[in-house]
Amino acid sequence: MQRAFLIGAIVLVAVVAVAASRRDYEAMFKEFQHKHGRMYASASEGARRFQAFVENMKRAETLAARNPQATFGINEFSDIAASEFKIRHNSNKFYEKASKDGKVPAAANVVGLPASVDWRKKGAVTYVKNQGQCGSCWSFSTTGNIEGQWFLAGKKLVAVSEQELVSCDTNDDGCNGGLMDNAFNWLLSNTNGAIATEESYPYVSGDGNVPACSTSGNVFGAQISAYHDIAHDEATMATLLSTNGPIAVAVDATSWQTYVSGIMTNCESQQLDHGVLIVGFEANNGGTPYWIVKNSWGKSWGEEGYIRLAYGSNQCLINNYPTTSVVNGSSPVPPPPPPGPTSTSTPAPTPAGATFTQVQCQDAACSVGCQSNTFPQNSCLQLQGGGSATAQCTSSALVMNVYMFSQDCSGFSTSESQPINQCVQDEDGTYFENICSNSARGAAKARITRAMRAKLNRLRKH
Numbered sequence: 001m002q003r004a005f006l007i008g009a010i011v012l013v014a015v016v017a018v019a020a021s022r023r024d025y026e027a028m029f030k031e032f033q034h035k036h037g038r039m040y041a042s043a044s045e046g047a048r049r050f051q052a053f054v055e056n057m058k059r060a061e062t063l064a065a066r067n068p069q070a071t072f073g074i075n076e077f078s079d080i081a082a083s084e085f086k087i088r089h090n091s092n093k094f095y096e097k098a099s100k101d102g103k104v105p106a107a108a109n110v111v112g113l114p115a116s117v118d119w120r121k122k123g124a125v126t127y128v129k130n131q132g133q134c135g136s137c138w139s140f141s142t143t144g145n146i147e148g149q150w151f152l153a154g155k156k157l158v159a160v161s162e163q164e165l166v167s168c169d170t171n172d173d174g175c176n177g178g179l180m181d182n183a184f185n186w187l188l189s190n191t192n193g194a195i196a197t198e199e200s201y202p203y204v205s206g207d208g209n210v211p212a213c214s215t216s217g218n219v220f221g222a223q224i225s226a227y228h229d230i231a232h233d234e235a236t237m238a239t240l241l242s243t244n245g246p247i248a249v250a251v252d253a254t255s256w257q258t259y260v261s262g263i264m265t266n267c268e269s270q271q272l273d274h275g276v277l278i279v280g281f282e283a284n285n286g287g288t289p290y291w292i293v294k295n296s297w298g299k300s301w302g303e304e305g306y307i308r309l310a311y312g313s314n315q316c317l318i319n320n321y322p323t324t325s326v327v328n329g330s331s332p333v334p335p336p337p338p339p340g341p342t343s344t345s346t347p348a349p350t351p352a353g354a355t356f357t358q359v360q361c362q363d364a365a366c367s368v369g370c371q372s373n374t375f376p377q378n379s380c381l382q383l384q385g386g387g388s389a390t391a392q393c394t395s396s397a398l399v400m401n402v403y404m405f406s407q408d409c410s411g412f413s414t415s416e417s418q419p420i421n422q423c424v425q426d427e428d429g430t431y432f433e434n435i436c437s438n439s440a441r442g443a444a445k446a447r448i449t450r451a452m453r454a455k456l457n458r459l460r461k462h
Contacts, residue, residue, distance in 0.1 A: 132206025
C-alpha cells in the first residue's frame with residue numbers, strides 16, 4: 001500500500017511539474033472530478049472550479065521547484081480557490097496580536113539534538129481529524145496537545161472534544177479563528193481544566209456552523225492543570241518534544257494546500273495563521289532533519305494527514321508560537337541533563353540545612369505589611385499551578401532551576417537568577433526581597449509563594 005502511494009505521487013507530480021497546456025489541465029481536471037466525485041450545479045460553477053484548479057496546479061509547479069524534497073499536486077482541495085481555502089487557516093489576526101502582546105521564554109541550555117522520536121509510535125497521538133470548512137484549527141491543535149499530555153501522565157489515550165471549544169470557548173471565535181493559549185486558559189478558568197470526550201461531544205462544525213454551547217450528556221475526557229509557552233528556539237522545542245510529548249504550534253500554512261508528500265525546505269513564512277501539532281522529529285535519517293506535523297485537514301491530505309518540515313530554519317514560522325498544556329502526574333523519562341545555569345558567581349557548596357527566606361511587602365522599602373516564608377535550598381519545591389523548582393544561593397543571587405513540566409524536578413528545565421538582599425517590585429505590583437541563610441530555620445513547608453510565582457511569569461503563563 002505504501003509503495004503504491006509513493007509511486008502514484010511521483011507520477012502525478014511529474015505531470016504537474018512540467019508547464020501544462022490548457023488541454024493537459026482539462027484532462028487532469030476530468031480525472032480529478034472522477035476520482036473525487038465532483039459534480040457542479042451549473043456550467044458557470046464548473047468554469048469557476050476549473051479556473052481554481054488551474055491556478056492551484058500552477059502554484060504546485062512553483063512550490064515543487066522551490067522545494068525539491070517535497071511533492072505538490074492534485075488532492076481533494078484542488079478545485080478550491082486559495083482565497084476560499086483560507087477559511088481553514090484563518091487565525092492570522094489572533095497570532096498577530098499574540099506576537100505583539102506576548103513574552104518570549106528564554107531558550108534552554110541544550111546538549112546537541114535529541115534522539116529521533118515519533119509519538120505516534122508511542123501511543124500518544126489520536127487519529128487524524130478534519131476541521132472541514134471551519135477556521136477551528138486552533139481547537140484541534142489544543143486537543144491534540146491535551147490528548148498527548150493526558151497519555152504521558154499515565155492515563156488512557158482518549159480523543160477529546162474540539163466542539164466544546166468551538167461552541168463554548170468565549171476567549172476564541174469558533175470558526176473564525178483562535179489561539180491554543182486562549183483555549184487552555186478558558187478551560188482552566190471555566191471547567192477547572194477538564195474537557196469532554198470527542199465521543200460525547202462530537203465535532204459538527206465542519207460545514208462552518210457553530211451550534212450553541214451544550215453540557216448535556218458530556219463525558220469527562222481529560223484535565224489539564226496549567227499551560228506554558230515555550231522558547232522560540234527549535235533546539236529547545238526538540239528537547240522538550242523528546243521528553244514531554246507533542247507540542248502545539250502555529251505555522252504559516254499559505255503553501256500547504258497542494259502539498260502531497262516529502263520534506264518542505266522552502267515554505268512560505270510571512271504570517272502565522274494555522275494551529276497544528278508537532279508529534280515527532282527525525283535527525284538520524286541520513287538526510288535533511290525534519291519535524292513531523294499533524295494537521296487537521298483529514299487523512300486524504302498530505303502524508304495521510306501529516307506534513308514534514310525541515311528542521312533548523314524556522315520553516316513556515318514553526319518556532320514562533322510553541323505552547324503546551326500540563327497534566328498533573330506526567331513524569332516522562334528525562335534525557336541526559338543539560339549544563340547547569342550560568343551565573344555571575346559560582347555557587348559554593350551549600351551547608352546542610354541552608355535556607356532562603358522570601359519577604360513579600362506592600363512598599364518599595366519592604367517594610368510595610370510584610371509576610372515571610374522560608375524554604376530549603378537544593379530541595380525540590382512545588383510550584384503553584386504545576387511544576388517544580390530547586391533554588392540555591394550564591395554570593396550575589398538566588399539561582400533557580402525551574403522544571404515547568406515535572407513535579408519531581410526532573411527532565412526539561414530553565415534557569416533564572418533573582419536578586420538577594422534587594423527590595424524588588426514584582427509583576428503584581430507588590431514588593432519582595434530574597435534573604436539567604438545558611439542556618440536551618442523551620443523549612444518544612446516547600447511551597448512557592450505568590451510573589452515568587454509572579455516573578456516567574458515570564459517563564460510560566462497562566
